[in-house]
Amino acid sequence: MKFHNLYSFFKGTALLCGVVLFPLSCASVVQDKEHKIQYWLTKGDESIKLQLQAPIRFVNTSNNLQNIEIDDTQKFQYIDGFGYTLTGGSVEVINRLSSSKRKALLNELFGSDKNSVSISYLRVSIGASDLDGEVFSYDDLPEGQTDVSLSKFSLAKDKALMAMLKEILAINPKIKIIATPWSAPVWMKDNGQSKGGRLKPEFYKTYAQYFVKYIQGMQKEGIIIDAITPQNEPLHPGNNPSMYMPSEKQRDFIKGYLGPVFKVANIKTKIVVYDHNCNKPEYALDILKDPEAYQYIDGSAFHLYEGNISALSTVHDAFPDKNLYFTEQWTGAKGTFNEDLNWHMKNVIIGSMRNWSKTALEWNLANDPKYGPHTTGGCTECKGAITVSDRENFTRNVAYYIVAHASKFVPAGSQRIASTQTNYLSTAAFKTPAGKTILIVQNDNKAVENFNIKFAGKIATVNIPGQSAATYIF
Numbered sequence: 445m446k447f448h449n450l451y452s453f454f455k456g457t458a459l460l461c462g463v464v465l466f467p468l469s470c471a472s473v474v475q476d477k478e479h480k481i482q483y484w485l486t487k488g489d490e491s492i493k494l495q496l497q498a499p500i501r502f503v504n505t506s507n508n509l510q511n512i513e514i515d516d517t518q519k520f521q522y523i524d525g526f527g528y529t530l531t532g533g534s535v536e537v538i539n540r541l542s543s544s545k546r547k548a549l550l551n552e553l554f555g556s557d558k559n560s561v562s563i564s565y566l567r568v569s570i571g572a573s574d575l576d577g578e579v580f581s582y583d584d585l586p587e588g589q590t591d592v593s594l595s596k597f598s599l600a601k602d603k604a605l606m607a608m609l610k611e612i613l614a615i616n617p618k619i620k621i622i623a624t625p626w627s628a629p630v631w632m633k634d635n636g637q638s639k640g641g642r643l644k645p646e647f648y649k650t651y652a653q654y655f656v657k658y659i660q661g662m663q664k665e666g667i668i669i670d671a672i673t674p675q676n677e678p679l680h681p682g683n684n685p686s687m688y689m690p691s692e693k694q695r696d697f698i699k700g701y702l703g704p705v706f707k708v709a710n711i712k713t714k715i716v717v718y719d720h721n722c723n724k725p726e727y728a729l730d731i732l733k734d735p736e737a738y739q740y741i742d743g744s745a746f747h748l749y750e751g752n753i754s755a756l757s758t759v760h761d762a763f764p765d766k767n768l769y770f771t772e773q774w775t776g777a778k779g780t781f782n783e784d785l786n787w788h789m790k791n792v793i794i795g796s797m798r799n800w801s802k803t804a805l806e807w808n809l810a811n812d813p814k815y816g817p818h819t820t821g822g823c824t825e826c827k828g829a830i831t832v833s834d835r836e837n838f839t840r841n842v843a844y845y846i847v848a849h850a851s852k853f854v855p856a857g858s859q860r861i862a863s864t865q866t867n868y869l870s871t872a873a874f875k876t877p878a879g880k881t882i883l884i885v886q887n888d889n890k891a892v893e894n895f896n897i898k899f900a901g902k903i904a905t906v907n908i909p910g911q912s913a914a915t916y917i918f
Contacts, residue, residue, distance in 0.1 A: 481897065481904055481918040484853070486845045488782035488911035494561075494845050494852075500916070502902035510866050514873045514883060514899040518862035521768075523874065524620055524670075524802040525565030526793075526851035528809040528829055528843070529772065532569070532576035533817040535608050537810050537832040545836055550608075553809075554615040561848040564616070564856045565803050567771055568605065570625035570658055570672070574683050574822030575808050579638045581629040582658065590631050592650050599661045609667050618856065622745075622771065622803075623662075624673040624719055627685035628654070639821060640681035642688050648697050652705040659713050671714035673745050673771070674702060679720055679727070684821030694718075695731040703740025714742035716769055722751030725758045732763050743767030746801075749774075753795035760800040770796035774807040775843045777815055777825035782911055784842045789886040789913040790870045793850050797860055797872040804850060806843040849915050853882050868893055869908070883916040 481500040486493050528534075538546060553563050571581040580601045583591055591597075599606065612619060627633070628643050628651050635641030643651060659669050674697060678689035689697075698715060706715065718728040728744035731737050743766045744759055756768045773792045775784045788806070796804045811817070811828040818824060829843035854874045861881075863873035868889035874882040887893045890910040897904045897916065908914050 479902070481906075481916050483906075484849070484915045484917075485909070486785060486849060486913050487909050488785050490781050492912075493840075494848050500897075500904050500906055502899075502904045502918075504902070506903060507896065507905065509894050509896050509905065510869075511864065511896045511898045512866070512869060512871055512883070512885065513862075513864045514881065514897065515862040516873075516875055516881065516900075519875075520860040520862075521800050521802055523797075523854060523856060523858045523860065524769075525563070525856045526804050526847050526854065527563040527565040527567070527619075528806050528847065529567040529569070529573070529575075530605070530608070530612075530809050531573050532602070532605055533811055534575070534809040534828065535604050536577060536817055537812050537828075538608070538830075539604065540832055540835060541838065542835045545838070549830070549838060550611060551615060554612050554619065556616065561844070561852045562616075562855065563619070563847065563851050565620050565622070565805060566609075566612070567805055568609070568621060568623050569676070570623050570655070571627065571629075572601075572685055572819065573626050573676070574685065574819050575811070575817065575826060576819060576822075577817035579627075579685050579819050581625075581627065583629045583631075583654065585629070585631050587636070591629075592647075594650065594653055594657055597654070597657050597661075599658070599665075606662070606665050606667060610665065613666065620670040620856065621667065622671040622673070622716065622769065623658070623669050624676045624771075625687075626676050626683065627687045633687065638685040639683070640686055640688060642693065643697070648701040649705070652697070652701040655702060656705060656709045656711060659711055660709075669713050671716050671742065671769070673716045673719035674698065675719065677720045677747070678718070679724065683823075684819050691718075691727045691730040694727075695734050695737045698731065698740055699734060699737035703737070706740070714767075715740050716742055716767075717744045719745040719747070719771055721747050721749050722753055722755035724751070725755040728759050729762055732759075732766060741766065743769060743802075745769040745771040746796075747772045748791055748795075753791050753799050756796065756799035756801055768796075768799070768801045769803045770801040771803065771805050772807050773805075774823070775827045775841065775846075777827055779827070779842070781842045785846060785913060786886060786888060786911050788843070788846045789849065789884075790888060793846060794870045794872040794884060794886055797850075797874075804847070806847050810838075845913075849884060849913050853915050853917055854884075858882070866893075866895065869895060881918050884913070885916070886913045887911060 479502040483497040632647040633641035681688035810830040831839040863871040
């Protein structure tokens with residue numbers, strides 16, 4: 445071999461290993477890389493948003509700082525994913541973007557490359573939610589008419605939603621979808637209106653078949669509905685649309701109609717109860733206590749507009765073989781980035797995970813600068829993760845970063861493992877299918893918190909700015 449080739453060889457090896465001509469061995473560099481922690485940060489003051497920071501190294505020396513200890517021998521629930529509700533309004537505003545911007549946004553949200561946040565779970569409405577441009581069901585009729593055979597059932601009103609779901613599935617074929625109605629068709633209700641009222645008992649069987657036709661219709665379009673809840677916020681009949689469904693009625697509907705009809709139709713979609721606030725865990729418990737209903741139920745779903753996130757653990761402790769899902773929390777027009785980032789990271793992302801949830805979903809994916817579209821009587825202050833202002837421009841809002849701190853790093857199939865907490869530091873830790881360890885930390889203190897990450901006999905000394913969120917990968 446000629447000298448200049450030897451020189452090139454050694455020079456290349458040296459550069460590869462991070463020094464020039466007098467390198468450590470490559471084995472040492474590889475070992476060093478294995479002892480580094482990748483670190484992504486978002487600060488409440490918005491000066492840093494989901495930015496990669498300088499790596500942190502594990503060392504063998506000890507100190508007197510507080511510790512966050514991770515124990516991967518203690519294992520908890522598997523994770524289905526992190527994401528949002530893809531409302532009809534979200535679809536409408538995203539479709540206002542130019543073709544190139546729209547494609548770029550969908551890839552950023554649902555892709556798996558280094559520039560994506562890798563959303564892995566979506567919620568959709570069965571019929572209209574209050575963040576659709578109009579109220580509709582899949583079987584709307586003139587006043588006074590009924591359609592017990594559901595001969596006029598049609599998914600046509602959700603044509604745009606289904607088209608976008610197909611695009612998303614092309615980007616991420618493994619994304620899971622949970623679906624929930626805001627209301628039954630008005631002719632099935634005792635008040636004949638989209639807002640409030642109850643499902644008439646004589647239409648329980650028809651409504652169960654309505655779910656079957658929805659799931660089968662979506663499947664024909666190549667869209668698999670992984671789970672449904674019988675009613676969004678069943679104790680809040682003041683929205684438009686909405687429907688009141690107390691626990692005893694949901695119990696009777698599931699055990700007498702929905703469960704048996706799913707069984708006969710060979711529907712594998714999971715039935716998840718409740719889908720409302722943490723202040724009423726007894727709603728889910730009352731249904732799960734019924735042996736006939738119990739056999740059809742996969743788990744229960746929660747929001748956190750009232751109550752404490754620990755309600756999920758209350759249900760888990762009573763029925764540990766049933767799953768938990770966190771399915772909705774909004775960020776509003778009057779909230780600040782700092783307040784929302786820290787409250788949601790502590791309660792929705794970390795809190796739901798530490799209390800056995802398989803999902804953590806924020807509310808609306810996208811809307812316009814005036815918080816539309818929404819129905820008459822729907823939410824007028826719900827802020828999407830994305831604001832679409834015109835054909836070429838959109839803004840990433842606080843809910844984007846809240847979800848991204850988990851979705852980008854904790855893929856579906858990850859398993860939560862044990863992590864300790866301190867007075868100011870909230871934590872959740874995971875082991876990914878690829879074997880990586882992920883630690884999410886939120887600092888509730890206004891001041892910097894210095895601490896150690898302790899894992900497998902190693903220590904890394906870390907500081908996290910006040911009122912900030914960080915994700916560590918190693």
